Amino acid sequence: MNRDDHAMSQAAAWEDTGAGEEAPVLSAQRVEKTYRNGTRALDEVKLDIRRGEFVSLLGPSGCGKSTLLKMFAGLEEPSHGHIRWWGKNLATVGTPERTLAMVFQEATLMPWASVEQNARLPLDLRGMPRAESEPRVREALRLVGLENFHQVLPRELSGGMQMRASIARALATKPNLLLMDEPFGALDEFTRNRLDADLRDIWSRQDLTVVFVTHSIYEAVFLSSRVIVMAARPGRVIADVAIDAPGPRDEAFRISAPFMQYCKTLSDYLTLANQQGGGHEH
Numbered sequence: 001m002n003r004d005d006h007a008m009s010q011a012a013a014w015e016d017t018g019a020g021e022e023a024p025v026l027s028a029q030r031v032e033k034t035y036r037n038g039t040r041a042l043d044e045v046k047l048d049i050r051r052g053e054f055v056s057l058l059g060p061s062g063c064g065k066s067t068l069l070k071m072f073a074g075l076e077e078p079s080h081g082h083i084r085w086w087g088k089n090l091a092t093v094g095t096p097e098r099t100l101a102m103v104f105q106e107a108t109l110m111p112w113a114s115v116e117q118n119a120r121l122p123l124d125l126r127g128m129p130r131a132e133s134e135p136r137v138r139e140a141l142r143l144v145g146l147e148n149f150h151q152v153l154p155r156e157l158s159g160g161m162q163m164r165a166s167i168a169r170a171l172a173t174k175p176n177l178l179l180m181d182e183p184f185g186a187l188d189e190f191t192r193n194r195l196d197a198d199l200r201d202i203w204s205r206q207d208l209t210v211v212f213v214t215h216s217i218y219e220a221v222f223l224s225s226r227v228i229v230m231a232a233r234p235g236r237v238i239a240d241v242a243i244d245a246p247g248p249r250d251e252a253f254r255i256s257a258p259f260m261q262y263c264k265t266l267s268d269y270l271t272l273a274n275q276q277g278g279g280h281e282h
């Protein structure tokens with residue numbers, strides 16, 4: 001396929017809302033979730049996430065961040081309301097232009113298999129021929145900086161490198177939508193900052209929409225084009241903050257005045273979230 005053909009099929013693949021505007025990659029339409037034990041996890045969440053955004057969900061424990069992300073992954077159903085992917089139901093999104101992948105806080109690698117075999121697993125499960133999967137996996141490992149570790153077993157890797165392998169496994173599927181549930185929450189601050197920088201770099205080079213759950217204000221500001229602040233009891237959206245910082249997101253950004261200002265804004269909203277939601281701890 002030449003570039004023009006590719007661009008045309010890409011354009012045809014993205015949904016048109018009718019107003020000449022692309023449908024959101026994700027749309028939560030008055031979504032409520034009450035678990036079977038009666039816990040009301042989400043209340044009337046309305047949220048659109050557009051193509052190419054990097055959106056973080058930030059909020060106190062129990063405000064429903066993971067619940068919302070699981071619904072975005074199709075792993076939980078709303079009790080009321082709807083989730084739409086590219087304007088459609090989940091069952092209709094499994095096309096090359098509409099794929100999603102999820103990364104969890106634990107790397108969940110197969111301990112007996114090499115980094116490369118782990119990263120190739122979803123492609124093997126799809127029955128993709130090696131000739132196709134191997135270059136994809138090599139590229140994914142290169143993107144996360146593990147190209148020289150492809151034959152290593154997970155136990156030989158640090159926690160940060162295991163997480164890189166987990167991200168490579170997701171990227172090898174060439175997702176358009178990447179859902180990440182506190183992926184760096186268990187890592188030390190230095191490793192976390194490096195992974196944040198690398199993830200932002202990967203996102204900025206690809207046609208990728210990311211939804212990222214975090215407890216960290218700093219991480220949310222560093223990574224995101226938008227931060228959604230949630231409050232608990234029941235979980236709901238209380239603020240939607242665009243992080244409008246056009247320069248590079250590097251170490252200088254972390255100590256810049258706009259960075260600090262955004263952190264202050266989000267911190268104020270989190271204080272409000274804790275006051276409104278009781279800020280309970282697990």
Ligand SMILES: Nc1ncnc2c1ncn2[C@@H]1O[C@H](COP(=O)(O)OP(=O)(O)OP(=O)(O)O)[C@@H](O)[C@H]1O
Pocket residue numbers: 035036037039040041059060061062063064065066067068235282
């Ligand atoms: N499977 C479940 N069954 C019953 N209640 C649940 C279930 N999963 C989550 N909950 C409850 O729903 C509420 C929202 O949980 P959720 O994990 O989505 O919040 P969160 O914001 O991701 O929390 P954390 O930051 O601590 O991970 C909490 O009160 C939680 O105890």
